[in-house]
Amino acid sequence: MIRTIGIFVFPGFSTIDLAVMTVFEIANRQPGGPYYRLELLSDRDGIVASGAGAMVHARAWRESDRTFDTILLLSTHQPMPGDADIVASLRHAGAAARRTGTVCSGMRLMAATGLLDGRRVTTHWSRTGDLQAKFPKLKVQPDQIHVRDGNHWSCSGMTASVDMALAMVEEDLGPGIALTVARVMVVYHWRSGAHTQASTLLDMAPKTSRIQAALTYARQNLRRPLTVDTLAEHAGLSRRHFTRLFRAETGQSPARAIEELRAEAARALLEGGTLSLEAIARETGFNGAEQMRQALFRVFGQTPQALRRRA
Numbered sequence: 270m271i272r273t274i275g276i277f278v279f280p281g282f283s284t285i286d287l288a289v290m291t292v293f294e295i296a297n298r299q300p301g302g303p304y305y306r307l308e309l310l311s312d313r314d315g316i317v318a319s320g321a322g323a324m325v326h327a328r329a330w331r332e333s334d335r336t337f338d339t340i341l342l343l344s345t346h347q348p349m350p351g352d353a354d355i356v357a358s359l360r361h362a363g364a365a366a367r368r369t370g371t372v373c374s375g376m377r378l379m380a381a382t383g384l385l386d387g388r389r390v391t392t393h394w395s396r397t398g399d400l401q402a403k404f405p406k407l408k409v410q411p412d413q414i415h416v417r418d419g420n421h422w423s424c425s426g427m428t429a430s431v432d433m434a435l436a437m438v439e440e441d442l443g444p445g446i447a448l449t450v451a452r453v454m455v456v457y458h459w460r461s462g463a464h465t466q467a468s469t470l471l472d473m474a475p476k477t478s479r480i481q482a483a484l485t486y487a488r489q490n491l492r493r494p495l496t497v498d499t500l501a502e503h504a505g506l507s508r509r510h511f512t513r514l515f516r517a518e519t520g521q522s523p524a525r526a527i528e529e530l531r532a533e534a535a536r537a538l539l540e541g542g543t544l545s546l547e548a549i550a551r552e553t554g555f556n557g558a559e560q561m562r563q564a565l566f567r568v569f570g571q572t573p574q575a576l577r578r579r580a
Contacts, residue, residue, distance in 0.1 A: 272338035273306045284319045286343040286372050292434035295450045312355050340366040344373030356381045373426025380404040388418040393426045475518045479504040491554040495527050532568040539576045
């Protein structure tokens with residue numbers, strides 16, 4: 270069975286959101302395919318320009334369209350259109366489809382349809398507060414990268430749209446094909462919906478290349494012993510100078526930073542697979558499952574079992 274996916278785009282849409290199309294495109298190349306037919310939709314026939322100037326051709330959605338398995342609504346960095354006819358079209362399209370999905374700011378238009386009232390949703394971290402205030406009937410999840418509530422999906426946007434699309438392929442075609450698509454796309458880590466929108470490495474935001482080099486080495490070598498002397502050597506600094514500069518740039522000690530990096534990596538493995546706690550502890554550089562459990566509780570306030578259940 271070929272599933273038809275209608276993808277709504279509006280002027281100023283974010284070009285990276287088109288990556289969702291690549292997920293379904295690559296799925297079509299797998300044995301037994303094609304599985305999907307993709308159509309770009311808008312409020313009128315013609316060319317739609319992205320915020321970066323790239324242009325795509327879309328056709329207007331018609332009320333007679335009843336063949337869409339999935340409706341996806343992409344984001345836009347321009348003021349979202351508030352035309353009642355657009356909201357009505359989305360309401361009809363979403364109600365008729367088996368599944369709907371929104372990317373980032375596309376949530377504002379879909380929320381206006383009323384189809385998501387009482388449901389759990391998410392959007393980009395910078396928009397969650399405003400979304401909840403404007404649509405109090407929504408149950409906004411401010412931290413998750415993508416959320417599924419019944420047949421309604423939403424994601425925080427940008428690269429998270431790929432994670433959501435992969436999860437849809439997994440639902441439709443099974444984990445084998447979804448994993449193959451992720452590998453073809455060279456996805457470094459396929460994140461579950463429970464994964465946080467935050468990044469420990471980004472949050473540290475070091476100001477100099479030397480501290481960044483040390484952190485990058487640490488992130489790529491979590492299984493190895495990561496002493497202060499080792500990190501200082503990769504930064505090209507003395508132990509004393511490195512420790513002082515590291516704290517000044519990141520606001521924490523090297524030991525605390527390494528624990529947070531290991532905890533973040535451990536959480537990703539807990540949420541995305543079935544490895545044992547001991548195996549995850551080894552993969553992320555902890556001296557056993559108990560040390561990992563303590564670190565996860567210090568960093569995230571949750572046990573490994575709780576993180577796995579949440580995912």
